[in-house]
Amino acid sequence: LRRTAAWFMLLGLLMGELGAVWDREWHFYVGRDQFWTPPHTLIYLSVTGAGLIALAVVLADTVRYYKGTRGVDDASTVRIFKVFHAPLGFIIAGFGALQTLAAAPLDNYWHNLYGIDVALWAPFHMMGVTGGIIGTLGMAYVFASEAAIEREAGLPYYRLLGLSWLEWGALCILAGLMNFTLIGFLQFPVATFGLLQIPTYPLALAASGALALIGAVRLTHRPGVALLTVLLLLLHTVLEELFVPWAIRTAVIQQGMSYRIPGSIPYFNVVDALLPLIFIVSALIVDGVAFWRQQHQYKLSGSTRGVWLLGIVITLPQLLIAPCLLLSSWDLPRVFLEQKGVAIPPDLKLQAALIAVPVILAVGVGGALMGANFGDIWRWNKR
Numbered sequence: 001l002r003r004t005a006a007w008f009m010l011l012g013l014l015m016g017e018l019g020a021v022w023d024r025e026w027h028f029y030v031g032r033d034q035f036w037t038p039p040h041t042l043i044y045l046s047v048t049g050a051g052l053i054a055l056a057v058v059l060a061d062t063v064r065y066y067k068g069t070r071g072v073d074d075a076s077t078v079r080i081f082k083v084f085h086a087p088l089g090f091i092i093a094g095f096g097a098l099q100t101l102a103a104a105p106l107d108n109y110w111h112n113l114y115g116i117d118v119a120l121w122a123p124f125h126m127m128g129v130t131g132g133i134i135g136t137l138g139m140a141y142v143f144a145s146e147a148a149i150e151r152e153a154g155l156p157y158y159r160l161l162g163l164s165w166l167e168w169g170a171l172c173i174l175a176g177l178m179n180f181t182l183i184g185f186l187q188f189p190v191a192t193f194g195l196l197q198i199p200t201y202p203l204a205l206a207a208s209g210a211l212a213l214i215g216a217v218r219l220t221h222r223p224g225v226a227l228l229t230v231l232l233l234l235l236h237t238v239l240e241e242l243f244v245p246w247a248i249r250t251a252v253i254q255q256g257m258s259y260r261i262p263g264s265i266p267y268f269n270v271v272d273a274l275l276p277l278i279f280i281v282s283a284l285i286v287d288g289v290a291f292w293r294q295q296h297q298y299k300l301s302g303s304t305r306g307v308w309l310l311g312i313v314i315t316l317p318q319l320l321i322a323p324c325l326l327l328s329s330w331d332l333p334r335v336f337l338e339q340k341g342v343a344i345p346p347d348l349k350l351q352a353a354l355i356a357v358p359v360i361l362a363v364g365v366g367g368a369l370m371g372a373n374f375g376d377i378w379r380w381n382k383r
Contacts, residue, residue: 001060001061002057002087002090002142003146003166005053005054005056005057005142006139006166006169007169008049008053009093009139010139010143010169010172010173012047012049012053013046013050013135013136013139013173013176014172014176015045016042016046016050016132017176017179018239018240018243019039019040019043019046020043020132020180020183021183021244022039022042022240022243022247022248023039023040023043024183025244025245025248025266026038026039026248029259029260029261029264029265029266030259035111038247038251044101044104047101047131047132047135048097048101050093051093051097051101054090054093054094054097054138057086057090058080058090058091058094059084061077061085061086061087062083062084062085062086072085075382075383076145076149076382076383077383078091078383087141087142087145087383088138088145088381088383089139089140089141089143089144089145090138090142091138092134092135092137093134093135093139093142095134095135095138096133096134096136096137096138097131097135099127099130099131100128100132100135101131102127102131103127103128103131104128106124106127107122107124107127107128110122110123110124129180132180133177136176136177136180137374139173140170140173140177140215140378141378141381143166143167143173144166144170144219144377144378144379145378145383146166147164147166147167148378148379148380148381148382149382150164150166152382161228162222163222163225167219167220170216170219170220170378171216171220171225171228171229171232172232174212174215174229175212175229175232175233175236176236177208177211177212178208178209178212178229178233178276178279179233179236179237180208181204181205181209182233182237182276202319202322203359205278205318205322206315206318206360206363206364206367207363207364207366207370208367209278209279209282209314209318209364210282210315210365210368210370210371211367211368211370211374212229213226213229213230213279213282213283213286213371214226214286214307214310214367214371214372214375215370215372215374215375215378216228216229217286217287217290217375218300218301218371218372218374218375218378219375219378219379220379221301223290223291224287225287226283226284227280227283227284229283230280231276233276233279234273234274234276234277236276237272237274237275237276241268241269241272242268244266245266245269248266249265271325274325277321277325278321278325281317281318281321282314282315282317282318285310286310286314289310301375301376301379304369304372307368308365308368308369311361311365311366311367311368311369312364315360315361315364315365316361319357
């Protein structure tokens with residue numbers, strides 16, 4: 001029951017991510033003339049489905065717990081509200097879905113008050129996004145706990161590239177978590193201080209990348225899974241770019257709508273599809289460190305000593321690759337100082353780097369520490 005539910009929830013996550021990317025592009029190319037646009041419909045159907053699945057598992061496992069069903073006990077469930085007993089992941093995922101659904105009518109009310117095209121970072125957009133992140137972490141717990149139970153049982157099971165299907169599911173979830181960051185890429189708030197512009201999107205990149213890549217290795221104890229996670233993310237973004245522009249063009253034709261900007265028609269965007277390449281060098285570093293530790297008989301979990309340094313090392317390539325991919329330039333200060341028609345003095349470029357880079361590296365360290373701790377929990381937790 002749990003594993004079947006987990007795979008259906010993963011499908012819901014993938015559909016929800018697709019809907020989120022579709023919604024972002026729909027706002028840009030078409031606008032938002034009503035709440036029930038096609039991407040909104042896909043998002044909320046996916047979230048509702050995932051929430052109902054989580055609720056069904058909680059109720060079913062509660063009944064099975066009180067019946068004394070084998071395998072449904074205090075070792076594999078947690079108690080909530082002093083009545084219900086269910087795996088922790090389904091509970092977290094259920095609350096995440098509930099938060100996202102609760103944000104929907106509030107978001108619609110906000111749009112009615114302040115306009116149909118307010119920024120991505122409107123309060124109830126953020127409420128929905130936060131619920132999505134909570135739900136995604138809950139699904140990671142679901143797959144990880146079932147994988148831990150499977151490993152402890154000692155029974156033979158099919159492996160692909162050394163990973164069980166449940167571990168592959170967990171990697172898909174972590175790739176989805178990173179994809180949530182890319183959905184809002186370059187739409188993060190920009191702090192402006194005179195000529196100095198500091199975008200905040202590198203903070204989310206550093207945190208999500210470090211958490212997911214290090215967490216993947218700690219979860220599976222397999223060097224190479226960080227790269228696999230990035231490749232799964234790349235598969236996500238390529239498929240989204242293949243579908244979303246076509247879906248928008250088709251909907252505009254069928255519904256007789258017009259584009260916000262005449263002549264601005266969506267097509268496959270290579271840069272958006274290749275955004276996961278920002279993480280490719282970081283993934284290779286994480287896998288390289290894991291391989292070295294494995295070859296020298298060091299554990300891949302347990303200790304967080306030195307993780308802070310790994311967080312710094314894997315964040316630096318992202319700072320170099322991001323401007324190259326986005327601006328076709330290795331000029332990092334240009335990312336922080338881009339203002340058309342304004343000559344930026346060299347000392348201000350240095351100031352921009354001295355202010356922004358340490359903050360981004362610190363966030364990368366935080367993401368690495370979270371990834372190490374989450375990964376260890378996911379490796380051993382069976383509840």
